Amino acid sequence: MKTLALTVAVTLAATPSFGISRLNPLAMSCDQARSAVHSQGAVIFRWTSPRGLPLYDRFVRNSRLCDANEYAEWRNIPTRDDKTCPVLNCQNIDNLDGTFIVPDNSL
Numbered sequence: 001m002k003t004l005a006l007t008v009a010v011t012l013a014a015t016p017s018f019g020i021s022r023l024n025p026l027a028m029s030c031d032q033a034r035s036a037v038h039s040q041g042a043v044i045f046r047w048t049s050p051r052g053l054p055l056y057d058r059f060v061r062n063s064r065l066c067d068a069n070e071y072a073e074w075r076n077i078p079t080r081d082d083k084t085c086p087v088l089n090c091q092n093i094d095n096l097d098g099t100f101i102v103p104d105n106s107l
Helices: 002-014 030-040
Strands: 021-023 042-048 054-060 070-077 085-092
Touching: 021 030, 030 042, 030 085, 054 070
Parallel strands: 021 042
Antiparallel strands: 042 054, 054 085, 070 085
């Protein structure tokens, strides 16, 4: 029984989104959203698109918080005061189109 409990605990601790704050950027200013990402390292922003569809993604402080095959790239999200608030989002390294230099962006 102890082995099962330990296995579950290790599995949950290894899950990237476990314990990450889920925030609505439309209820925050751009500075508050960027500050939340910077102070927590990684957050999940969830908002509703103009068409009414739920959108969400994980945003990070820098590339060190992405998987090994990903890097942090700038992405704009809507906030209460800015429809194009720049924050960092993990992108697959294959999106670099053959570029050998991986950007080292940081918030």
